[in-house]
Amino acid sequence: MASEGGDRVELLQGTLDLIVLRALTTMGPQHAYALADCLERVAEPSLRLNQGTLYPALVRLEQKGWIKGAWQRTAHGREAKYYAITKAGVLGLEKETERWRRLSGLVEKLLLGESP
Amino acid sequence: MSRVRRMVLRLWNALRPGRGDADLAREIAAHLALSEEEFARRGLPPDAARLAARRALGGVEQAKALHRAARSFAFVDNARRDAWHAIRTLRHSPGFTSMAVLTLALGIGANTAIFSLVYSALLRPLPYASADRILSLLEGADGNAVTFGNFGSWRERSHEFEALGALFSTAATLSHDDETSRLTAFRATADMWKVLELPPAAGRYYTANDDRPGAAPVVVLSYHLWQSQFDGDPNVVGSSVLLDGAPRLVVGVAARGYEEAGLSADLWLPAAFGPSLLAEHGDHELSVYGLVRRGSTLAVATAELRRIEGQLKDEFPQAGLDGVVQTVDLRQSIVGDSRQNLLMLSAAVAFVLLIACANIMNLLLARAAARQKEMAVRAALGASRGRILAQLLMESLVLALGGGACGVAIAFAGFRVFVSAASTSLVTLHPALNGIVLGYAAALALACSVLFGLAPAWRAARTCVQATLRDAGTRGSRISEAARNSLVVIEVALAVMLLAGAGLLIRSAIALDQVPLGFETSARATMRVALPGARYGDPSRVTVTFTRILEGASALPGVEAAALVSRLPLARGTNCSVVVEGQTMDGGPVANFRAATPAYFSIMGLSLRAGRRFGPADVAGAPLVAIVNDTLERALFGNTSALGRHVAICPNLTTGQPHWLEVVGVVSSMRSNGVRNDRPSEIFMPMAQSSGNLTMSLVVRGSAPLAGLTPAIRRLVHDIDPFVSVYGAQTLDEFVATDRMASQFIMELLVALGVTGLILAMVGVYGVIAYFVSQRAHEIGVRVAIGASTGRIVALVLRQGCGLAVVGVGLGTIGALAGSTVLESFLFGVTARDPLTFVSVGLVLTVVALAASGLPARRAARVDPVAALKS
Numbered sequence: 001m002a003s004e005g006g007d008r009v010e011l012l013q014g015t016l017d018l019i020v021l022r023a024l025t026t027m028g029p030q031h032a033y034a035l036a037d038c039l040e041r042v043a044e045p046s047l048r049l050n051q052g053t054l055y056p057a058l059v060r061l062e063q064k065g066w067i068k069g070a071w072q073r074t075a076h077g078r079e080a081k082y083y084a085i086t087k088a089g090v091l092g093l094e095k096e097t098e099r100w101r102r103l104s105g106l107v108e109k110l111l112l113g114e115s116p
Numbered sequence: 117m118s119r120v121r122r123m124v125l126r127l128w129n130a131l132r133p134g135r136g137d138a139d140l141a142r143e144i145a146a147h148l149a150l151s152e153e154e155f156a157r158r159g160l161p162p163d164a165a166r167l168a169a170r171r172a173l174g175g176v177e178q179a180k181a182l183h184r185a186a187r188s189f190a191f192v193d194n195a196r197r198d199a200w201h202a203i204r205t206l207r208h209s210p211g212f213t214s215m216a217v218l219t220l221a222l223g224i225g226a227n228t229a230i231f232s233l234v235y236s237a238l239l240r241p242l243p244y245a246s247a248d249r250i251l252s253l254l255e256g257a258d259g260n261a262v263t264f265g266n267f268g269s270w271r272e273r274s275h276e277f278e279a280l281g282a283l284f285s286t287a288a289t290l291s292h293d294d295e296t297s298r299l300t301a302f303r304a305t306a307d308m309w310k311v312l313e314l315p316p317a318a319g320r321y322y323t324a325n326d327d328r329p330g331a332a333p334v335v336v337l338s339y340h341l342w343q344s345q346f347d348g349d350p351n352v353v354g355s356s357v358l359l360d361g362a363p364r365l366v367v368g369v370a371a372r373g374y375e376e377a378g379l380s381a382d383l384w385l386p387a388a389f390g391p392s393l394l395a396e397h398g399d400h401e402l403s404v405y406g407l408v409r410r411g412s413t414l415a416v417a418t419a420e421l422r423r424i425e426g427q428l429k430d431e432f433p434q435a436g437l438d439g440v441v442q443t444v445d446l447r448q449s450i451v452g453d454s455r456q457n458l459l460m461l462s463a464a465v466a467f468v469l470l471i472a473c474a475n476i477m478n479l480l481l482a483r484a485a486a487r488q489k490e491m492a493v494r495a496a497l498g499a500s501r502g503r504i505l506a507q508l509l510m511e512s513l514v515l516a517l518g519g520g521a522c523g524v525a526i527a528f529a530g531f532r533v534f535v536s537a538a539s540t541s542l543v544t545l546h547p548a549l550n551g552i553v554l555g556y557a558a559a560l561a562l563a564c565s566v567l568f569g570l571a572p573a574w575r576a577a578r579t580c581v582q583a584t585l586r587d588a589g590t591r592g593s594r595i596s597e598a599a600r601n602s603l604v605v606i607e608v609a610l611a612v613m614l615l616a617g618a619g620l621l622i623r624s625a626i627a628l629d630q631v632p633l634g635f636e637t638s639a640r641a642t643m644r645v646a647l648p649g650a651r652y653g654d655p656s657r658v659t660v661t662f663t664r665i666l667e668g669a670s671a672l673p674g675v676e677a678a679a680l681v682s683r684l685p686l687a688r689g690t691n692c693s694v695v696v697e698g699q700t701m702d703g704g705p706v707a708n709f710r711a712a713t714p715a716y717f718s719i720m721g722l723s724l725r726a727g728r729r730f731g732p733a734d735v736a737g738a739p740l741v742a743i744v745n746d747t748l749e750r751a752l753f754g755n756t757s758a759l760g761r762h763v764a765i766c767p768n769l770t771t772g773q774p775h776w777l778e779v780v781g782v783v784s785s786m787r788s789n790g791v792r793n794d795r796p797s798e799i800f801m802p803m804a805q806s807s808g809n810l811t812m813s814l815v816v817r818g819s820a821p822l823a824g825l826t827p828a829i830r831r832l833v834h835d836i837d838p839f840v841s842v843y844g845a846q847t848l849d850e851f852v853a854t855d856r857m858a859s860q861f862i863m864e865l866l867v868a869l870g871v872t873g874l875i876l877a878m879v880g881v882y883g884v885i886a887y888f889v890s891q892r893a894h895e896i897g898v899r900v901a902i903g904a905s906t907g908r909i910v911a912l913v914l915r916q917g918c919g920l921a922v923v924g925v926g927l928g929t930i931g932a933l934a935g936s937t938v939l940e941s942f943l944f945g946v947t948a949r950d951p952l953t954f955v956s957v958g959l960v961l962t963v964v965a966l967a968a969s970g971l972p973a974r975r976a977a978r979v980d981p982v983a984a985l986k987s
Contacts, residue, residue, distance in 0.1 A: 031147075036147075051147070056183055
């Protein structure tokens with residue numbers, strides 16, 4: 001889990017949940033591999049996550065009732081568990097996004113204020 | 117909302133471990149398959165694609181662990197697994213486990229049983245809504261009950277009280293369903309319901325209108341009587357019951373809370389104090405409770421009563437008042453002496469539990485030494501110190517909870533003993549195994565598991581992995597031995613303190629037994645005979661009926677002599693001041709007053725010092741006479757004779773001139789107030805001249821056994837008047853024994869606890885010495901090989917045990933000497949530092965320790981030097 005390179009970003013607690021929620025809203029229901037693949041493609045090379053770390057995030061969101069998983073067949077006939085965002089999840093995403101904006105805005109402001 | 121949802125699901129998952137694992141494995145397998153397919157599509161050969169997919173996913177087991185941590189609570193999961201592991205481990209050593217659980221069960225059981233009493237007596241909140249404004253009131257510097265007259269004056273003159281209620285205990289005969297039963301009753305003023313306010317279980321309480329002389333007779337049933345005699349039938353309210361031969365209207369059922377708070381009588385009757393009773397300022401009979409007015413304070417209210425009492429002292433100089441009013445905490449007034457007893461028992465059971473814990477800690481230390489290898493292997497395989505500590509503590513917890521559960525069972529059994537010994541005044545309240553008591557047992561088990569488990573677990577978790585695995589880990593055993601030795605010393609010291617306390621109480625009991633009572637008890641029986649007040653308004657009728665009963669009883673086969681007395685020795689009753697004609701009328705010495713028939717003195721074996729006993733001529737209308745005992749004679753007349761002098765009992769100004777009685781006899785004194793007290797002054801009047809008592813004790817001397825005598829007397833009484841009740845039949849020996857029983861019961865409990873402590877300490881010594889021998893097998897082998905005799909080897913081991921015992925006895929004796937003064941109020945005829953007790957306890961402990969070392973010593977003597985040196 002520990003990042004090795006200096007230019008790699010380590011995810012803040014809870015941001016992975018936000019990213020997963022956001023990905024599910026834009027892409028529609030996805031299985032874990034597709035989500036991981038998508039994240040890697042978007043973020044490469046600054047963020048490399050073990051795909052396995054996705055699972056705790058998924059279970060957290062599912063327990064909150066924000067996403068719901070169901071076993072389905074892929075286009076190629078393989079079985080996979082597809083996660084879809086729920087109504088509560090949409091609301092949760094709005095709230096979390098707002099929170100994230102406030103937090104990052106605050107951090108940004110502080111960083112700007114401190115640099116000469 | 118989502119957070120709550122998640123918390124609930126996590127908890128739910130924590131309780132169903134492994135439930136999500138299969139689904140996750142399937143998901144990860146699917147993930148890998150998809151990933152592998154993608155890599156293969158990009159052109160990697162199958163093997164390389166599989167590897168790449170795995171690499172991208174990261175550690176599968178790690179992912180599973182993270183998933184598990186996110187979906188449930190890891191510590192719950194760990195605890196659950198540790199618990200199962202602990203149970204399996206403990207099952208593998210049944211000897212150790214049963215020993216530890218049994219030891220703990222004794223300790224926790226004893227503590228739980230005593231705590232249930234402590235809780236109901238001292239801790240449970242009183243049920244009354246305004247308990248903080250209630251005062252329990254006593255008169256006089258020595259804390260007497262209150263006189264009828266003074267209560268009346270307080271009620272009239274005080275302004276700081278919302279209500280002042282009074283009650284006294286009495287008895288009544290209930291005729292119900294063709295059966296008569298003798299019941300206890302409170303006669304209470306109507307205001308008592310306002311002071312101690314609890315809503316009735318059914319119907320209503322009686323009011324001031326019911327509580328006046330001449331009012332239609334009503335009764336309030338107690339909750340338990342309503343349940344047991346009337347099956348909780350609500351229709352009993354409004355019906356009529358036959359009490360003492362007269363019908364009474366049942367107006368309601370009292371709240372159950374009164375019984376739980378210690379006010380337990382079968383019936384509540386209106387006090388209905390008439391003017392003659394309210395003019396009585398010398399007879400202290402009433403328990404008085406006051407509800408202080410809102411806006412006033414307890415101090416102001418008490419000060420007001422003291423002022424009134426001062427006025428009463430001046431107004432009634434012969435009533436023997438000293439102008440003092442005392443207030444007692446409401447709980448204290450109900451619990452009384454039990455408080456001290458309970459605290460003493462609590463201390464004793466705490467000692468037993470501490471000894472038990474020390475014992476288990478010893479066993480665990482030995483176990484930890486034996487399991488060093490196991491712990492080292494765990495540590496080498498990656499278990500953190502915290503995890504090993506947690507796992508070992510879990511073992512202690514499982515032991516403690518097992519012990520706690522068995523302990524609660526023991527407490528439950530112990531309960532039966534308490535209840536069957538209910539006459540001991542230790543259980544005036546109703547103890548129960550409620551949630552709080554069970555919670556206490558659980559908390560105790562938890563505390564014990566930490567107390568005895570932490571140190572051994574800490575030591576085991578700190579095991580040096582390398583040294584232990586190389587099998588060089590013997591350095592720690594020295595420390596462990598020192599720890600175990602000190603534990604045994606502590607155990608012995610605690611046992612000494614416990615036994616010293618028990619020993620002092622035994623010596624007191626023996627001393628009490630040897631105190632001469634001053635009267636005869638063997639081959640004598642007694643029972644109470646009560647005339648129903650409603651039918652005996654005329655004093656001459658009272659005398660006639662009692663005389664007929666006495667004549668009938670005297671004529672029964674096997675009866676040599678019979679007498680009636682208003683109050684047996686050791687029984688509660690009227691105490692009055694006695695004044696001499698021609699001397700000052702201000703408060704003479706207080707004497708026990710008794711009305712008796714002529715044969716009473718010879719039956720009780722009192723010797724006549726001067727004058728005569730009562731005779732057949734001492735009847736109503738004849739000159740009034742009295743007999744005093746020599747204690748009263750000395751108090752009134754010094755060295756001159758009392759014969760021919762005139763005295764008055766409870767002289768009451770409101771009735772005008774006192775009735776002067778001529779002293780016609782002087783008899784020997786006896787311990788009428790109990791064996792612990794000095795012989796009190798006593799004055800007797802012939803029953804025929806003092807017919808105010810409707811309840812008398814019949815005393816019979818003869819060979820007739822009680823079982824045959826009681827029904828014969830019942831039949832006889834029934835023929836004279838079917839409404840007269842006969843109850844409380846006992847031999848005089850039994851009657852006297854109840855006086856000693858309370859202290860005896862506590863003493864027996866303490867002795868049982870002391871013996872338990874002794875046995876536990878013995879087991880502790882045995883364990884340590886046995887361990888000592890097994891550790892020194894090699895050394896002993898060498899000694900034998902170079903020529904040490906069996907005697908020397910045995911002496912070596914015994915010296916070890918003896919050393920521990922002597923240090924423990926020394927420390928324990930110091931502790932007991934320092935602590936035994938708290939027992940002083942329980943002791944009789946022996947000082948708190950009685951040398952005989954302390955020396956014998958020390959000897960007993962030393963001998964027991966030697967005996968416990970004997971078995972290991974024999975084993976040491978049989979050590980085969982060849983085998984020992986080879987190993």
